[in-house]
Amino acid sequence: MTDRTAAAPPPVLDVRDVTVRFAGLTALDGVSFTVTPGSVHALIGPNGAGKSTCFNVLSGLCRPAAGTVTLGGTELTRLAPHRIAALGVARTFQNIVTTHGTVADNLMLGRHALTRAGFAATALRLPSAVREQREHLERAREIAELTGLGAHFDSPVALLPYGDRKRVELARALCLEPRVLLLDEPVAGMNAAERARTAEAVGELRAELGLSIVLVEHDMGLVMRLADDVTVLDFGRRIAHGTPDEVRQDPEVLRAYLGTDAPGEDAA
Numbered sequence: 381m382t383d384r385t386a387a388a389p390p391p392v393l394d395v396r397d398v399t400v401r402f403a404g405l406t407a408l409d410g411v412s413f414t415v416t417p418g419s420v421h422a423l424i425g426p427n428g429a430g431k432s433t434c435f436n437v438l439s440g441l442c443r444p445a446a447g448t449v450t451l452g453g454t455e456l457t458r459l460a461p462h463r464i465a466a467l468g469v470a471r472t473f474q475n476i477v478t479t480h481g482t483v484a485d486n487l488m489l490g491r492h493a494l495t496r497a498g499f500a501a502t503a504l505r506l507p508s509a510v511r512e513q514r515e516h517l518e519r520a521r522e523i524a525e526l527t528g529l530g531a532h533f534d535s536p537v538a539l540l541p542y543g544d545r546k547r548v549e550l551a552r553a554l555c556l557e558p559r560v561l562l563l564d565e566p567v568a569g570m571n572a573a574e575r576a577r578t579a580e581a582v583g584e585l586r587a588e589l590g591l592s593i594v595l596v597e598h599d600m601g602l603v604m605r606l607a608d609d610v611t612v613l614d615f616g617r618r619i620a621h622g623t624p625d626e627v628r629q630d631p632e633v634l635r636a637y638l639g640t641d642a643p644g645e646d647a648a
């Protein structure tokens with residue numbers, strides 16, 4: 381069983397001069413930032429700034445026209461999404477909320493990529509395969525506990541409140557045992573209590589698993605509380621970076637948010 385909790389710190393994730401163009405539109409324009417091992421790095425900016433596009437580049441769904449992304453010494457930019465995932469980069473999606481199966485089913489789907497026993501061995505219930513399944517189930521249960529879903533492990537996802545369902549997505553990404561976790565608006569649509577629980581879970585992940593986390597989030601309270609570093613995008617350009625306090629006072633940032641969502645406020 382892979383247990384990365386005791387492993388070395390995650391490698392540096394370096395985004396260098398990344399440009400992405402969609403017919404006539406530059407979604408990312410020479411964007412650079414570095415995610416320090418074990419830190420929470422927030423990526424913020426108004427709608428359409430290029431945050432999700434950046435995640436698509438990091439996870440291999442989108443190939444940039446220029447620039448590189450490296451994890452440790454390995455260039456990710458030309459790798460297929462499953463290869464990037466195998467290197468320890470897992471993501472959640474902005475708009476996906478699971479509705480099928482139990483929490484356990486969903487987490488075991490996440491474990492699938494790590495399963496060594498082949499289909500035949502599992503189907504034949506060979507002792508090694510049975511043991512492996514049991515270990516995966518135990519780890520899935522631990523991850524459920526860590527993300528505040530422990531009490532719902534055997535519940536159908538469809539019966540859970542929205543906030544718990546959205547956190548299943550986070551737990552499933554964690555089941556890949558990532559070293560770098562990309563969270564695209566993990567509290568979007570949640571009420572205040574759900575946001576608080578998710579924030580607590582993210583804080584614990586960082587403390588207990590030592591992951592690097594890249595966080596796209598509109599909830600500035602959450603960003604200010606959780607992030608070590610903040611990169612601000614506007615129309616595909618990086619307009620500011622620094623600590624949360626530095627960024628919230630940056631005149632460029634205030635200008636970019638003026639008339640949209642002012643930093644310091646919650647914006648859905």
Ligand SMILES: Nc1ncnc2c1ncn2[C@@H]1O[C@H](COP(=O)(O)OP(=O)(O)O)[C@@H](O)[C@H]1O
Pocket residue numbers: 402403405407425426427428429430431432433434
């Ligand atoms: N697949 C695509 N095809 C064309 N335009 C896209 C595509 N994906 C994103 N865009 C555009 O790129 C810009 C950045 O989008 P996105 O990365 O989703 O922003 P954010 O996540 O910061 O709100 C937007 O103008 C969006 O409309």
Ligand SMILES: [Mg+2]
Pocket residue numbers: 431432433474
């Ligand atoms: Mg987005």
